[in-house]
Amino acid sequence: MNLAVQLPGLTMKNPILPASGCFGFGKEYAELYDLNLLGAITIKAATGTARYGNATPRVAETDAGMLNAIGLQNPGVNQIMEQELPFLANYDTPIMANVAGSTIEEYVEVAQKISRHPVIKAIELNISCPNVKEGGVQFGTDPALAQTVTAAVKEVSTVPVYVKLSPNVTDITAIASAAEAGGADGLSLINTLTGMQINLANRRPLLANKIGGLSGPAVKPVAIRMVYQVRQVTDLPIIGMGGVRTAEDVLEFLLAGASAVAVGTANFQHPFVCPEIIQQLPAVLEKYGFANAVEAIGKGHEHANTHLSRT
Amino acid sequence: MNLAVQLPGLTMKNPILPASGCFGFGKEYAELYDLNLLGAITIKAATGTARYGNATPRVAETDAGMLNAIGLQNPGVNQIMEQELPFLANYDTPIMANVAGSTIEEYVEVAQKISRHPVIKAIELNISCPNVKEGGVQFGTDPALAQTVTAAVKEVSTVPVYVKLSPNVTDITAIASAAEAGGADGLSLINTLTGMQINLANRRPLLANKIGGLSGPAVKPVAIRMVYQVRQVTDLPIIGMGGVRTAEDVLEFLLAGASAVAVGTANFQHPFVCPEIIQQLPAVLEKYGFANAVEAIGKGHEHANTHLSRT
Amino acid sequence: MIHEQLKIISKQLIAKDTVEMTFRGRMAQEKILPGQFLHLLVGEGTNHMLRRPISIAGVDRQASTITIIFKLLGEGTNTLAKAAPGDQLDALGPCGQGYPVDDLQLEKALLVGGGIGVPPLYYLAQCLKRKGVHVTMVAGFQNKAQVFYENQFRLLGNYYLATDDGSAGEKGFVTDIINAEKLDFDQYFTCGPTGMLKAVSTQLSNQEGFISIEQRMGCGIGACFACVVPAPDSANGYKKICKDGPVFRAKEVVLT
Amino acid sequence: MIHEQLKIISKQLIAKDTVEMTFRGRMAQEKILPGQFLHLLVGEGTNHMLRRPISIAGVDRQASTITIIFKLLGEGTNTLAKAAPGDQLDALGPCGQGYPVDDLQLEKALLVGGGIGVPPLYYLAQCLKRKGVHVTMVAGFQNKAQVFYENQFRLLGNYYLATDDGSAGEKGFVTDIINAEKLDFDQYFTCGPTGMLKAVSTQLSNQEGFISIEQRMGCGIGACFACVVPAPDSANGYKKICKDGPVFRAKEVVLT
Ligand SMILES: Cc1cc2nc3c(=O)[nH]c(=O)nc-3n(C[C@H](O)[C@H](O)[C@H](O)COP(=O)(O)OP(=O)(O)OC[C@H]3O[C@@H](n4cnc5c(N)ncnc54)[C@H](O)[C@@H]3O)c2cc1C
Ligand SMILES: Cc1cc2nc3c(=O)[nH]c(=O)nc-3n(C[C@H](O)[C@H](O)[C@H](O)COP(=O)(O)OP(=O)(O)OC[C@H]3O[C@@H](n4cnc5c(N)ncnc54)[C@H](O)[C@@H]3O)c2cc1C
Ligand SMILES: Cc1cc2nc3c(=O)[nH]c(=O)nc-3n(C[C@H](O)[C@H](O)[C@H](O)COP(=O)(O)O)c2cc1C
């Protein structure tokens, strides 16, 4: 069965890509399986200079999910380009660079540099990291800022730009529309929901950063809702994510309107989850009456009224 | 061990109360156990006139949670007062009435009437129901409207007013502060997160209303985070809820800053969950070094810096 | 209705993806009407926050056992099926209102069941037979592999079988059989997918009958309003399937 | 590192809340250093999205078995403990970097373990002994009920025991014993709670030593940056515990 999907900049063999931050720069998973199996790869966020990130503990388990507060740890854009990207040139899987920053200037600098690296086929503009005090989340919650930073990055990027949206907003469609107005080539959603766990024994938030980002199956209904709503206000291609761990989950995102589907947290539970999903996807598509992956995209909207309750 | 907590209007034997909409008007659970065991009871939302609610299906299961789109079905405030409340007069457990509406006038009418019924000891102002097109959710996402409706209801209510907050907002503290400015006596959080599930077989949203409210353990980290954040901006008592199913969960909410803790979805999984939690709470409090329930309230903040990352 | 850990005493696959499970428990001593259901907890921890409603397909008061029959459909029923004899299942029951066997005045009953709507009708057939009522059962299944309890029903009265693909019994729907056989009865009793319920109750709209409805449930005890069905002539305009049903007089509710 | 369904061949409670579990699998044929760990999947479905890291406490290449010892702490370890001989556990391993036994030049080793830090030191003691190194073990536990493997360690060398309450061995901490006994050694190897690691490495700051650190993990393979520890002299300023550790030279990392 033909699983291929075509998104701006990303010619994908199948609609599956690991989500940013859950796959490092690919090296570790490359020891487990052939990265050429993947539709694409999103690498860990890059910032202008190296960041150490937050203190530990940085992760906590929650029911059907987890919290993380890594805090954008990365060696900085230059080192990523020198030390990490050459390895990825060994594969014919398109790479999407997740770009983060504290200021528009930083976003612009990183995007300008990294988009010029030959392995990078698209940029995912991370305006939604909840885990750093100045990590760009204000860009993800204020439509005007979202539009401005998107436009600034679009101007310098030599590859298509996907804007990664934060779910921690009253109206996701407003941010999606702002990104579109800023010239985004695509949207990526959802990043993590902000959450907290308190350690009963020492009576403090378990994560050193106190607040972290909730991901995993627990958030899937929120993610599906947001992809569905965003699909109704824009025609931009959507990379859907949030809680995916099975080929059925992938189909649910495709029906909701995603053109490709990213897998994050599930890699930790099952390190082979991406190739396994890719293997099972044809049977699942067939079971539900689809002849290929493209056919399923957006099909969850055909029976829908156009009017949705405002939420 | 002394589990009693004292909140405006609510003199509670213990900090546990069923959450609105998950306990009807008490009759069904009264057949299973003695309602006098409970700290308080929140009854199903009342509106000005009877509402049928949404079409079915109205519920769906999700990982560690569920979606519901009941749509505020209720027989209307008059009939609730005549047919439902007299039964609750048989118990010495304080009753909190959940009040909903589409307009400020409707909120005011319902609050004015129901607050005068002798069994009603407090009002929970539901400005956060995500499941009806005109169900008041705009009051829960716009701080100015939240303040206005709170003030209007406070003016007519003869009992303390708790404002129930929606988690579907960019900044929960802004709404909390608005409710306080409107004169709220307490806050109640969280209501459900909006979510969706798509039925793969028929390719449409599973709930007839398409979008529903996500509740259950899946959302607990979001709820804890919000209670914790709201605790830092106001001294109003907080009724915490979202995913509670064990006495440990209750302690986590107390540490986060809740003075009482409501249990919703877990009643469906384990109909005896409330009395079971109440029975186990003393041992859990003792295990973690507390001599009574009141001592634990807000104790998760003592090690905390006052500065929190804005999310 | 009581809450009990029911002990599984037997489990078997009686048709494709169809499990028959028998429990022992004091619940069997409660008054249980056919059509009432168990509301079963699935799995451990937080994986399944909602119970699963499954009809009671048989009660043996003497042996103190209750039997259910369920189809493997999704994660919940598959998890239930993994439980083994000796294990306990957390059950609420008997839930809801069943067929009012005691109050019925009739000589000839027509039972019409489709797929997983068949199990409660088996218990109903037993109760009716015990009352001296003559039972005719029309059962519909997708195909031969799905058929179960054919012999058991034949022992209780007339039995007609239809399958969608004709691989067993007549090819067609239960309504085709009712049409073709001109069956004679005082009241009918039907349970199955909504499409079938609509077809049967329309076809038999001149007769008195009872239908049993399925709906996704939350609490299963009448507290959450998840499972309502419009009932235009009732005081509130609706009925709760879990508490007022799942069995209703055919004309009492509006199938949606 | 490989991914394998390890078959449980034995399970026993060896002290209060402490389970010893032995698996059979081809993983036992991999090169496994003491200090390396298994990253174990817990339960089914979505209840546990994170695996649990548990140190390897013994390897028998001939029998093709791997042994772990773990303490029942929370939901994860309690679920693991429910698995029975014959069941399979989904494991990644051997993960991380262990004590570099092959490269070490020493005659006398001091091993200092606290609580669930003791298990990897047992495998280390075996490897060292095999190399002809003289082993002195100082083990600390909360109380007598928690003590395990005392006899096994005694067979491998000197053994000192401390408990917080004095219910077995000396009353006090491992550092008290090191102080009191003026133990003689070339290098030390320690594993246990962070407080103990800090105390031991401060006390022995003039000596060469290795420590093994715990931290909450995501991926367990170096991809998620959950488990970093500051390492001021390294190229990046940090190390990943799951991949570069959990064993480090004592002066390489800063305990937080
Ligand atoms: C009163 C009543 C009696 C029933 N009796 C039987 C019976 O005797 N034998 C039998 O095989 N089945 C019966 N069913 C249907 C049975 O409840 C569902 O097949 C079962 O809940 C599916 O669960 P699952 O996890 O396997 O499927 P999933 O589709 O994974 O379930 C997801 C969710 O949807 C709900 N759901 C899915 N299908 C149905 C359905 N048809 N009705 C209600 N809820 C549903 C589940 O309870 C669960 O909450 C009955 C349903 C009702 C309402
Ligand atoms: C490299 C390494 C080796 C270890 N070796 C052993 C061993 O040999 N024997 C043993 O008993 N324990 C060992 N531990 C600790 C063990 O991983 C935890 O006790 C276990 O994960 C607790 O899980 P739980 O679900 O029972 O507890 P919970 O507290 O419910 O766990 C919740 C979450 O916190 C994590 N967590 C809790 N405590 C720890 C901890 N101390 N270290 C890392 N993560 C933690 C869990 O993995 C899980 O993600 C080791 C830890 C590490 C990092
Ligand atoms: C440990 C961890 C680190 C993450 N780091 C990043 C990141 O650097 N940049 C980013 O845009 N998203 C990051 N995310 C968010 C994921 O890319 C994804 O949007 C989110 O986790 C939802 O998908 P999931 O439920 O499949 O994990 C991270 C998530 C996790 C769990």
Ligand SMILES: Cc1cc2nc3c(=O)[nH]c(=O)nc-3n(C[C@H](O)[C@H](O)[C@H](O)COP(=O)(O)O)c2cc1C
């Ligand atoms: C079936 C159902 C119906 C609900 N109805 C109401 C309601 O009428 N009014 C209200 O304020 N909240 C309502 N809620 C929200 C709950 O009161 C509670 O805020 C939410 O479910 C989170 O708690 P939980 O995770 O313990 O369920 C409802 C929740 C559920 C699951």
Ligand code: FES
């Ligand atoms: S399932 Fe809750 S009222 Fe019927």
Ligand code: FES
């Ligand atoms: S746990 Fe993921 S990098 Fe160590």
